[in-house]
Amino acid sequence: MAQVLKRPNGTEDVTPRDIHKWYTVEQVARNVAESYGFGEIRIPTFESTDLFCRSVGETTDVVQKEMYSVIAKETQFTLRPEGTAGTIRAMLQNSMLNDAMPQKVYYLLSCFRHERPQAGRLREFHQFGLEMVGSAAPCADAEVISLAKSVLDTLGLKNIALNINSIGCPKCRAEYHKALRTYFEARKDELCETCLSRLERNPMRILDCKSPICGEIAKDAPVILDYLCEECDTHFTQLKSYLDTMGIAFTVNPKIVRGLDYYTKTVFEFVTTDIGAQGTVCGGGRYDGLIEQLGGQPQPALGFAMGIERLLLTMESQGCDFLQPKQCELYIAPMDAAAVPKAMEIAQSLRAEGFRVEYDLIGRSFKAQMKYADKLGAGFLLVLGENELSTGEIKLKNMATGESTACKLDETFTDTFANLAISAMFSDTLDGIKF
Numbered sequence: 349m350a351q352v353l354k355r356p357n358g359t360e361d362v363t364p365r366d367i368h369k370w371y372t373v374e375q376v377a378r379n380v381a382e383s384y385g386f387g388e389i390r391i392p393t394f395e396s397t398d399l400f401c402r403s404v405g406e407t408t409d410v411v412q413k414e415m416y417s418v419i420a421k422e423t424q425f426t427l428r429p430e431g432t433a434g435t436i437r438a439m440l441q442n443s444m445l446n447d448a449m450p451q452k453v454y455y456l457l458s459c460f461r462h463e464r465p466q467a468g469r470l471r472e473f474h475q476f477g478l479e480m481v482g483s484a485a486p487c488a489d490a491e492v493i494s495l496a497k498s499v500l501d502t503l504g505l506k507n508i509a510l511n512i513n514s515i516g517c518p519k520c521r522a523e524y525h526k527a528l529r530t531y532f533e534a535r536k537d538e539l540c541e542t543c544l545s546r547l548e549r550n551p552m553r554i555l556d557c558k559s560p561i562c563g564e565i566a567k568d569a570p571v572i573l574d575y576l577c578e579e580c581d582t583h584f585t586q587l588k589s590y591l592d593t594m595g596i597a598f599t600v601n602p603k604i605v606r607g608l609d610y611y612t613k614t615v616f617e618f619v620t621t622d623i624g625a626q627g628t629v630c631g632g633g634r635y636d637g638l639i640e641q642l643g644g645q646p647q648p649a650l651g652f653a654m655g656i657e658r659l660l661l662t663m664e665s666q667g668c669d670f671l672q673p674k675q676c677e678l679y680i681a682p683m684d685a686a687a688v689p690k691a692m693e694i695a696q697s698l699r700a701e702g703f704r705v706e707y708d709l710i711g712r713s714f715k716a717q718m719k720y721a722d723k724l725g726a727g728f729l730l731v732l733g734e735n736e737l738s739t740g741e742i743k744l745k746n747m748a749t750g751e752s753t754a755c756k757l758d759e760t761f762t763d764t765f766a767n768l769a770i771s772a773m774f775s776d777t778l779d780g781i782k783f
């Protein structure tokens with residue numbers, strides 16, 4: 349027998365059994381983003397490699413170690429490792445940045461990074477993210493953070509800490525880089541090879557190194573907050589006061605630098621300790637230099653991305669509610685082949701009214717059909733035998749209560765079923781989810 353092939357390491361399947369969990373996150377994300385005036389954008393899964401080198405940054409882990417790149421027909425492409433670069437590229441290419449500001453878009457997409465797979469760290473993962481372009485004001489930072497928090501709250505998540513920091517602008521960083529270089533030079537021999545090369549080109553990246561030794565050395569490194577220029581300092585102070593106004597609790601963590609080079613000023617993370625080491629469920633910040641770097645007119649901008657798998661892991665570990673899976677509302681059991689055409693006809697007319705209807709497609713015995721209807725969790729059962737076909741008199745059995753209702757298979761049937769179904773309260777509703 350041929351061997352069943354396995355999916356690649358670090359990827360996951362989502363089957364119909366679990367898809368309602370994804371719908372929950374996606375629905376809440378969309379609703380909240382739209383309530384803040386963000387519109388959905390869809391971008392390609394791959395872009396020219398150059399786009400990520402120019403935006404994410406040549407000295408980041410993502411570009412140095414994690415990109416899936418291919419040369420196809422002599423052009424180099426990369427599967428997107430994140431959503432911001434492609435989104436800004438698309439906003440420029442579609443002239444969105446000539447329109448009224450701010451421009452606000454959100455996305456739900458897959459990302460690809462060649463990392464060591466573990467719980468909460470995959471090679472193909474999914475993000476809900478958004479970008480706001482055109483505002484340099486600190487209230488925009490507060491708005492974006494409040495949106496992220498609202499998504500987490502609506503999903504029912506608890507114990508999620510918000511950490512914020514400012515990593516300044518190129519102006520404050522000149523001084524800071526000097527201080528960092530002096531600090532790390534002294535312990536140069538202990539740094540990993542990647543960090544050694546970062547020392548000259550981008551010493552801040554050393555603070556984000558995942559190697560425990562570099563991490564240990566970085567512990568006592570100078571912090572950027574001591575080097576902020578006046579403009580960046582005022583921006584950060586304003587943001588903190590807006591967060592207070594909005595009642596959003598936060599901790600200033602001067603160690604956060606984030607893994608992508610394009611950030612300026614505000615950076616933030618929402619972190620939980622409930623799912624082990626990979627506890628950052630959301631990361632974001634301001635990136636005022638990126639658009640110019642990608643060839644556009646300079647525009648301030650900011651955004652965040654949430655890892656959907658990490659959100660789901662946290663929701664599961666905290667016992668959060670999910671949207672109910674959609675179940676079969678009526679199962680029709682034809683007793684023999686002669687009843688199949690009628691079953692088809694009933695199913696079609698109810699489906700046209702929006703009901704979820706199934707009937708036997710295998711030619712199972714009556715007993716096996718009952719078992720199957722049970723397994724499906726069908727709301728109602730309709731048995732179609734010779735008698736039902738000839739008289740048009742049928743019974744609809746409510747599978748939860750066991751109660752049977754007699755009715756006629758005529759033009760009133762659809763309405764009769766609709767009334768019964770409504771009173772049985774089939775719920776497509778967002779059980780347990782507050783809006």
Ligand code: ATP
Nearest residue numbers: 463468469470473607628629630631653654655658
């Ligand atoms: P980490 O420090 O955990 O590697 P990151 O700084 O690389 O995160 P970002 O690039 O900011 O992450 O991506 C935003 C979010 O996407 C993260 O906060 C996380 O929730 C999720 N994420 C990032 N990488 C992965 C991955 N390999 N697998 C699953 N989720 C991920």
Ligand code: MG
Nearest residue numbers: 409410463607
């Ligand atoms: Mg990472």
